[in-house]
Amino acid sequence: MNAWQLFYRQFFELEGYRNVLIGLKNTAVIAVIGLMIGMVIGCLLATTKIVPKKNKLIGFLSGATSVYVSIFRGTPMVVQLLLIHFVLLPALGIHIPLLMEAVLAFGLNSGAYVSEIMRGGILSVDGGQTEAGRALGLTYGKTMIKVVLPQAIKNVVPTLGNEFIALLKETSVVSFITIVDLTKSFQNIANSTYEYIVPYVVLALIYLVLVLIVTSIIKLIERRLRASDKR
Amino acid sequence: MISVKNIYKNFKDVSVLRGVSCNINNGERVVIIGPSGSGKSTLLRCMNLLEEPTYGEVWLDGKLVTPPDPYLHSDVIKTSKTYDRLANENPNASPEEIVKKIKDEDLLGKREGKAYKAALKKIDDENGIDINLARQKMGMVFQHFNLFNNLTVMENLMLAPVQLKLKTKEEAEAKATELLHRIGLYDKKDEYPSRLSGGQKQRIAIIRALAMDPDAILFDEPTSALDPEMVGEVLDLIRQLANEGMTMVIVTHEMGFAKEVGTRIIFVDEGHIKEEAPPAEFFANPKDERLKEFLSKVL
Numbered sequence: 042m043n044a045w046q047l048f049y050r051q052f053f054e055l056e057g058y059r060n061v062l063i064g065l066k067n068t069a070v071i072a073v074i075g076l077m078i079g080m081v082i083g084c085l086l087a088t089t090k091i092v093p094k095k096n097k098l099i100g101f102l103s104g105a106t107s108v109y110v111s112i113f114r115g116t117p118m119v120v121q122l123l124l125i126h127f128v129l130l131p132a133l134g135i136h137i138p139l140l141m142e143a144v145l146a147f148g149l150n151s152g153a154y155v156s157e158i159m160r161g162g163i164l165s166v167d168g169g170q171t172e173a174g175r176a177l178g179l180t181y182g183k184t185m186i187k188v189v190l191p192q193a194i195k196n197v198v199p200t201l202g203n204e205f206i207a208l209l210k211e212t213s214v215v216s217f218i219t220i221v222d223l224t225k226s227f228q229n230i231a232n233s234t235y236e237y238i239v240p241y242v243v244l245a246l247i248y249l250v251l252v253l254i255v256t257s258i259i260k261l262i263e264r265r266l267r268a269s270d271k272r
Numbered sequence: 273m274i275s276v277k278n279i280y281k282n283f284k285d286v287s288v289l290r291g292v293s294c295n296i297n298n299g300e301r302v303v304i305i306g307p308s309g310s311g312k313s314t315l316l317r318c319m320n321l322l323e324e325p326t327y328g329e330v331w332l333d334g335k336l337v338t339p340p341d342p343y344l345h346s347d348v349i350k351t352s353k354t355y356d357r358l359a360n361e362n363p364n365a366s367p368e369e370i371v372k373k374i375k376d377e378d379l380l381g382k383r384e385g386k387a388y389k390a391a392l393k394k395i396d397d398e399n400g401i402d403i404n405l406a407r408q409k410m411g412m413v414f415q416h417f418n419l420f421n422n423l424t425v426m427e428n429l430m431l432a433p434v435q436l437k438l439k440t441k442e443e444a445e446a447k448a449t450e451l452l453h454r455i456g457l458y459d460k461k462d463e464y465p466s467r468l469s470g471g472q473k474q475r476i477a478i479i480r481a482l483a484m485d486p487d488a489i490l491f492d493e494p495t496s497a498l499d500p501e502m503v504g505e506v507l508d509l510i511r512q513l514a515n516e517g518m519t520m521v522i523v524t525h526e527m528g529f530a531k532e533v534g535t536r537i538i539f540v541d542e543g544h545i546k547e548e549a550p551p552a553e554f555f556a557n558p559k560d561e562r563l564k565e566f567l568s569k570v571l
């Protein structure tokens with residue numbers, strides 16, 4: 042049997058594809074839900090950075106955000122994953138499904154990046170927009186929600202898209218805590234056939250296609266949001 | 273209706289306003305002129321608290337917009353710990369002398385005791401008005417328009433009245449429609465600001481302020497960012513509002529317009545009001561040397 046036949050047999054006749062589908066699902070779940078959690082955390086963290094510094098609480102929260110961001114940006118994702126799986130959760134006595142652990146780790150990590158992205162996005166909106174809102178008697182919060190954030194989000198969609206793509210590719214480290222993701226599923230096929238070229242080339246192609254799909258979805262969203270910029 | 277009392281504004285170490293007081297009465301059209309960087313915008317922005325004055329107070333229709341400034345209330349100063357201390361140290365000084373010393377040397381600190389705090393709070397409780405409420409009555413028009421970029425023209429006009437529950441959606445839309453017809457831009461109601469000319473943007477910014485039914489409008493160089501051919505249309509609209517009796521404060525470099533529309537002209541220079549007079553007298557008989565110099569350059 043040549044390499045393709047070996048792969049075909051393993052993938053279809055021995056039902057390796059089932060494993061791959063599970064891996065694909067895990068990869069997607071971790072990336073998508075991870076980003077969603079990251080967005081929520083990121084927006085909250087960014088808020089502590091941009092509200093006018095009035096009281097001690099805000100000052101403290103802003104400091105806490107800085108620490109959070111440096112920790113999660115300053116250590117490798119895989120180390121964070123190992124710490125959460127082997128140290129943090131056992132120490133807290135929390136038992137959750139493995140996949141949830143991965144989602145949690147990726148959400149926390151992504152939150153750090155998203156907070157910086159959101160902060161930049163909010164700061165990129167002209168200060169005159171806030172002033173106009175406040176001058177009409179709108180509160181700071183209302184002005185943010187109705188005027189500033191929609192523009193900030195529009196500005197950061199491309200960057201958030203990049204963050205999502207990075208997240209998607211980085212999910213491959215979850216095999217460190219024995220989760221089967223896309224990469225692991227192909228590794229399994231490769232290991233059982235001792236034939237590496239085809240599985241890994243196919244794996245790379247699948248990632249590539251996924252990223253291309255995500256890219257075009259982002260483009261589509263961008264175009265939608267850009268309606269107000271038509272000149 | 274707007275009363276500015278002894279306002280000082282420092283940005284870090286730079287002192288931009290140094291004791292400015294003025295009253296804007298109902299129906300008046302006060303034009304503020306002065307060299308660039310003299311503090312005209314800062315004064316205007318202090319009126320609706322886009323800038324918080326370092327010292328001094330702003331009153332709107334007898335309501336206190338800023339926090340109370342202890343230096344403007346001798347009876348508050350007399351409740352302070354600093355006053356007690358100075359009174360003990362100088363048994364021969366009269367209360368007025370001590371108050372004057374505290375005012376002149378800016379001696380009040382952050383901790384001046386309970387009585388002092390209570391006295392300030394009492395003034396605020398009795399006279400204070402929520403800043404957002406004050407701003408609803410004082411429209412503002414900016415040099416750079418500041419239309420909401422993410423909203424259509426119609427949404428720009430409706431956002432604040434609806435969000436603040438001053439009008440229902442239908443009422444706000446009816447009002448916006450009427451205002452758009454008035455300036456001949458009803459056909460632009462669904463456009464985004466990026467598709468409008470500067471003159472159109474500024475006229476919409478003006479009716480956005482009008483949509484709130486304000487008692488007064490503050491204009492900060494409304495035509496300075498416009499191409500010359502668009503200045504006229506914006507001035508025409510402001511002139512119309514003037515003729516209808518709208519109270520306004522206008523910062524501008526358009527001297528002809530100031531003379532024509534203003535009921536009073538104020539010359540701001542180096543953080544002070546250096547001269548203040550009705551337009552005829554102001555332009556015919558300037559007294560301040562700096563004003564003469566300024567007028568010789570701009571006229």
Ligand SMILES: Nc1ncnc2c1ncn2[C@@H]1O[C@H](COP(=O)(O)OP(=O)(O)O)[C@@H](O)[C@H]1O
Binds near residue numbers: 311
């Ligand atoms: N937010 C700010 N921070 C620091 N300096 C400021 C700020 N706003 C204004 N200034 C300074 O205050 C001075 C007066 O500004 P402004 O009131 O805008 O003058 P004008 O409107 O008369 O040209 C200028 O020197 C300006 O640089």
Ligand SMILES: [Mg+2]
Binds near residue numbers: 312313314493
């Ligand atoms: Mg100015």
